[in-house]
Amino acid sequence: MENGLKVRDIAGWLETWAPKALAESYDNVGLLVGHPGDEVTRVLVSLDCTEEVVKEAEEAGCQMIVSHHPVIFGGLKRLQGASDVERTVMRAVRSNIALYAIHTNLDNVLTGVNHQLAKLVGCVPDSLHILRPMGAGLEKWSVFVPEAHAEAVRVAMADAGAGAIGRYDGCSFSSKGVGSFRALEGAQPHVGTPGELHREAETKLEMVVPSTLASEVERAMLAAHPYEEVAFDRLALQQERSDVGAGMVGTLAQPMPWEAFSDHVKEVLGCQAIKHTAPVHANVQRIAVCGGSGSFLIGDAKRAKADVYITSDIKYHEYFQAEGRLQLLDVGHYESEWQTSSLIASKINEKFPNFAVRLSGIRTNPVSFR
Numbered sequence: 001m002e003n004g005l006k007v008r009d010i011a012g013w014l015e016t017w018a019p020k021a022l023a024e025s026y027d028n029v030g031l032l033v034g035h036p037g038d039e040v041t042r043v044l045v046s047l048d049c050t051e052e053v054v055k056e057a058e059e060a061g062c063q064m065i066v067s068h069h070p071v072i073f074g075g076l077k078r079l080q081g082a083s084d085v086e087r088t089v090m091r092a093v094r095s096n097i098a099l100y101a102i103h104t105n106l107d108n109v110l111t112g113v114n115h116q117l118a119k120l121v122g123c124v125p126d127s128l129h130i131l132r133p134m135g136a137g138l139e140k141w142s143v144f145v146p147e148a149h150a151e152a153v154r155v156a157m158a159d160a161g162a163g164a165i166g167r168y169d170g171c172s173f174s175s176k177g178v179g180s181f182r183a184l185e186g187a188q189p190h191v192g193t194p195g196e197l198h199r200e201a202e203t204k205l206e207m208v209v210p211s212t213l214a215s216e217v218e219r220a221m222l223a224a225h226p227y228e229e230v231a232f233d234r235l236a237l238q239q240e241r242s243d244v245g246a247g248m249v250g251t252l253a254q255p256m257p258w259e260a261f262s263d264h265v266k267e268v269l270g271c272q273a274i275k276h277t278a279p280v281h282a283n284v285q286r287i288a289v290c291g292g293s294g295s296f297l298i299g300d301a302k303r304a305k306a307d308v309y310i311t312s313d314i315k316y317h318e319y320f321q322a323e324g325r326l327q328l329l330d331v332g333h334y335e336s337e338w339q340t341s342s343l344i345a346s347k348i349n350e351k352f353p354n355f356a357v358r359l360s361g362i363r364t365n366p367v368s369f370r
């Protein structure tokens, strides 16, 4: 077992994967209840955080619950136990259980909810792309480093998340030149004599940096850089990021008759029923997905030339948007997302291999069929 792990260690690790800044503006993610400095020996992972799930955490000796859906979503003005949300929060506080939510920030990362869903329904992992890439939040940094230290700075920045482009990391460009500076009174220059103009062979190191990781990258860069005053430029880029955004599209290894594909989806997601529009092709191969409520991406799925779009919470009038161009499959909100718990659990164990992470045994789906 890992010793001395704190709530903030688990939260910090999850946020390097799904930074909070990637959450939608209406969302409420991160640590919702509890103290970041509290010790944790066991974590319970669940899709939803209900009073029953808190009870399960108490019985299993878990001091933290990580859920996909945030229990506090709209804001709470009082805690009287009048609703399930109030009772859940009150019970967690009384039992010293921290509540943490990793919601739309996990929807928006390349290896998050939709990647898992797309793989589960049979898409080839290498074929997967974000359906609606995020348009902002990428910067290009140029850092001027004395030649001998350029590699150390490059490695430090890359370790902090700079230089990641799509399925590549460690991307950088370097060019050589000469920097000049004169150290003034009180300065302690790494090279050169105070009061005299010094010229130094320097490398201009260029890397992309997601804005969400800017402070981590800056800290790492400054720590590895030998200069007292570091010269660096940050430019905001206009291009889309291929590694973050909503939904996902990919292809099946082989085309499948749409009936067989629907049956397969039903089975792997555990659906009792699927609501769908008319098929467009007898065989389907290009599949778009969005876990949870994904009607907002129907247009993107059509533009991506998907044969099928798998999501949930489609309203009556939204089904008409298929327009004979793709087939909509509404698999149910819970059915499209329950597998997120095991994704989160394995991510925690990737960093803390011996740490006790437990998957909730409670089926929180409030919807039944008969």
Ligand SMILES: [Zn+2]
Binding pocket: 069, 291, 292, 293, 333, 337
């Ligand atoms: Zn959801």
